[in-house]
Amino acid sequence: MPLSATQVDKAKPQDKDYKLSDEKGLFLLVKPSGSKYWRLKYRFVGKERLLAIGVYPDVSLKDARAARDEARKLLAQGIDPSAEKQARKLASHQSAANSFEAVAREWLLVKMSDKSKTHQDRTRSALEKDLFPYLGSKPIADITPIELLSTLRRIERRGAIETAHRAKQTAGQVIRFAIATGRAERDISADLKGALKNPVETHFPAITDPADVGRLMLAIDGYNGTSIVKSALLLSPLLFCRPGELRQLEWAEVDFAQARIELPAEKMKMRQPHIIPLSKQALAVLDELKPLTGHGKYVFPSPRGASRPLSENGVRTALRAMGYDND
Template sequence: MALTDVKIRNTKPGAKPIKLSDSEGMYLLINPGGGKYWRLKYRFEGKEKVLALGTYPQVPLAEARDLMRAARKELRNGVDPGAARRAQKCAREQRAANSFEIVAREWWERFKPTWTEGHAQTILARLEQNVFPWLGGAPIGEIEAPELLAVLRRIEARGALETTHRVKTICGQVFRYAIATGRAKRDVAADLKGAIPPAKGRNHAAITEPKEVAPLLRDLDAYQGGFVVRCALRLAPLVFVRPGELRQAEWSEIDFEAEQWNIPAQRMKTKAPHIVPLSTQALDILKELQPYSGTSRYLFPSGRTFDRCMSENTVNAALRRMGYDGDVMTGHGFRAMARTILDEVLQIRPDYIEQQLAHALRDPNGRAYNRTAHLAERRKMMQTWADYLDGLKAGAKVLPFKREA
């Protein structure tokens, strides 16, 4: 006799499992603990098997019968319904394991050792805030260009065009990693070339005209804020390192005898050690600073404690207080200033400049330059640069750019 809801509700658990038969091999298993489970007993290729159809009352009687009929139809078509369910479960697990977020985090963990800690955290934060909420659960091999574009346009709509391009670049790296590991067929980020307006590059604004550099240098010397910050501002144009490398500089890295600053690999973007030759002007600033912060680990400690270096916004905030908006000059802009004027005014060899900027250069044989490459020439260049800046501050005649000659 077929089951009814009344009979199911009225049957109480016993000391042993109870089976309430319905039809065509389907029954309800009631365990001593009170759990009620739909089961279908069937034979496939001469073997008796059991298929789970869900629990009662989450799966009511009528729905359980529909599931039983679907399984019987599979049997008539020569398909083992139990094997089919296992294959479906495996496919779901595989899709989940190949989701964009899973692959992206795997890529991030693999490449994190090649980045600075700050850069690694920035990449992860951009993914977590801008991509994972919308694409994180999608199988990476099934994501199409319009889906990624929709995510990028959300960022663009906030007015963060620079971030939009950076997130697109990060996603492209994740897709290429997925291709290499057999989980995607193409980089859909590359399909979006030209779909997003170009960034204006306001984040790294720089003063590069010598006639405008002169008053900036005089303003740095006259800065009325803290002494440590003033030293950092004065040193920045002389060494033109990345802002993070400057603010995290440690006294143990300064070699006064050799007149150079040895930055270890773990603090460099390129993950290679770097030497910054120190001009006499740079050494004078460091000697002024040493009595104040020489007992600290850092050249430029935080204003609150000597145990931490100054914050990443300190230099930019100081420039703002002096009237240099973010679209005019930034801490990173000292690099563009040096690169432009060294090349176009002082006519220094570009490879010397790029080496001093710690860009990832290769020699003619394809090998990465070591940290001592062109060191003698770079020492001369850094002193020439410091003397040139002194001349600008003193009102020396401004040399024209080569392109204007």
């Protein structure tokens, strides 16, 4: 006799497992803990087998019967329902493992590990902000050019033209990594050549007039801020290194005896060690700074704690205070 929804709902646990039979092999397995499981008993190639359908009340009596009927259709076609369920589960796992986000995060670990932390963080942030929300869950082999273009257009619409081009480049690198690892067949980003707006070429602001450079040097010399920030300002024109390299300079990299700074390859954009000769003026600035910050790791520690370097805003704010903005 078929079960009723009331019987299923009111089934109470006992000392041992017991079954409540419905019909056509479907039954409810009631555990001593009170948990209730739908199971289907069937025969395939002469052997008795069980198919796990789900847990009550997540799977209702009606849903369990529908799953049973679907399994019986497979049996009529000579297909084992349990094997079919395992195949679908495996396909689902493979799809998740081959999603754009899964492949991109693997690419970050494998191909970006030798890049600077700043570059890694910037790339990861761009993926998480602009690409994962729209492409992350899709199997990477199934993404179409129009889907990628639609995602890039979202970036473009907010006026971030260069960011859209960088996102396209990053997506292409991830897809090519998927091709190399057997999870995609071709780079669809190549189909989008010329599809995005051209970025407006702009030049970085710079002081090129010698008289203006002299006024800047005088302004730096007269700066009344902290000794750490002033030292960073004084060293910038003496060393001609990247701002990040200066801010993250460590005392272990300063060789007073050889009058030079030795930056390791992992800190450099080109992944090559770099040596910066120190003039007498630069050595004098470092000598004066040594008693203040020489006990820590960084030459220019953050005011928020010596365990991290001075932030980008430290020097930028000082320049603004002297009347030098981004223009």
